[in-house]
Amino acid sequence: MSEFRYNKLTRQWVLFAPNRARRPHNNTYNQTQSINQPCPFDQGNESLTPHELLRVPHKKQNWNCRVVPNLYNALCIEQENRSYKFLNFELKSGFGAHEVIIETPEHNKTMTSFNTHELFEYFYTIQLRLKDLKKDTRLKYFSVFKNYGIDAGASQEHAHSQIIATPFLPKSIQEDLDFFQQHKEETNRDFFDDFLYDEKLFEHGILKENNYFVAFCPYASQHPFEVMVLAKDPLSSIITFEEYHLYALAEIVHYLFGKLSHSLGDFAFNMILKNGAIQEKHNPNRFHLQILPRLFKTAGFEIDSDIFINTFPPEDVAQILKNKKDQK
Ligand SMILES: [Zn+2]
Structure with a gap:
């Protein structure tokens, strides 16, 4: 269970998400995907991810982008959205959304090598997800980002981006x-x-x-x-x-x-x-x-x-x- 704690010194919220620590992160990508573990983001391994939220193109066997809930989510949509106090501290429950955009069915393809049509489908996927997430009026901010490479904070080799939706606008x-x-x-x-x-x-x-x-x-x-x-x-x-x-x-x-x-x-x-x-x-x-x-x-x-x-x-x-x- 994650929670936001208010830092009075910086006047900013800090998200505590113990679930993120379960991610299979190592010092090098090569160790990330252990030899015996298939990559859940590859074509053919769709059953290894949490339930699919969207695929582009729609209703086709061959997809170019898929969106699934993040298995190691920092926020959870099923959580109750509430603010509360503990001692003299302010907290919020870890309500929100955390989704993964699998950018390609191919394991070794990187976004920097995408052609214009592949990038179009990627941006179209983001647009569709934001339109859908916006319907939940409890969600106020939608952070859309991609981390590529260990120095950028990525822990999964297969090309992916993320959407994190929070119940308030960050400061x-x-x-x-x-x-x-x-x-x-x-x-x-x-x-x-x-x-x-x-x-x-x-x-x-x-x-x-x-x-x-x-x-x-x-x-x-x-x-x-x-x-x-x-x-x-x-x-x-x-x-x-x-x-x-x-x-x-x-x-x-x-x-x-x-x-x-x-x-x-x-x-x-x-x-x-x-x-x-x-x-x-x-x-x-x-x-x-x-x-x-x-x-x-x-x-x-x-x-x-x-x-x-x-x-x-x-x-x-x-x-x-x-x-x-x-x-x-
Ligand atoms: Zn892969």
Whole structure:
């Protein structure tokens, strides 16, 4: 049973999830899948996962993406959603959702080698799951992320992403949304229009643009080789996308993975899809996606001050990426 405990010092919730400790994690991937244990995410091993929530394409024998509850879940949808007190501490029950998106039926395929159609189906799968999860109004925030590589926190080799839905908006997300809203009220302009204007004015970080998205190395990137994809239109989240938006997103992410792989090889990374507060009628977010290569470990100064030390200026990174020909 997991629970949220409120940390009075940081004013943030901490999720205690003992179930996560049962994950088969080792120091290397090779040990993760022991020789006698078949991979539960492979085609043909569907019976080894918890009950399937979705497969894409629908009702076909051959699937490209499947979504299942996380076996080592941090939150549980069957738990009662309640807040309570213990001594002088505040707690919340571990109510929420924790799902795994199996991105491919093939064990050795990585997202960086997906073609545009495979990426389209991946984003479409996420859209469908978020639309479904949104129906449960007790869920307030939907974190959509991918960890790839041991340095990015992954414990399972087979290509997968996760959705964790919490019964409240995390503090940092609420602060971001308040900031976007405040910008609108003070300037009568959308924060993201101004943000993109500045990045285009700087110019050196811009990597690629299509009808609906711009990809760039942000001027004040926190991580070396950090890349952002931002919607050009005021689309608050992926659930507001039409099919052509999903395809345009897949196209630009495919381009980025080609460039990043060529420069960095098989690199560990976190990918995060920022959708704001999709449960709210007014969601001041603009959809953006971050690819954060994990080339260095976060260390003491970052943990203490929240100030990141980045050794690669984004203008240099953009130059390196643009000069590299696609891997394929
Ligand atoms: Zn596998």
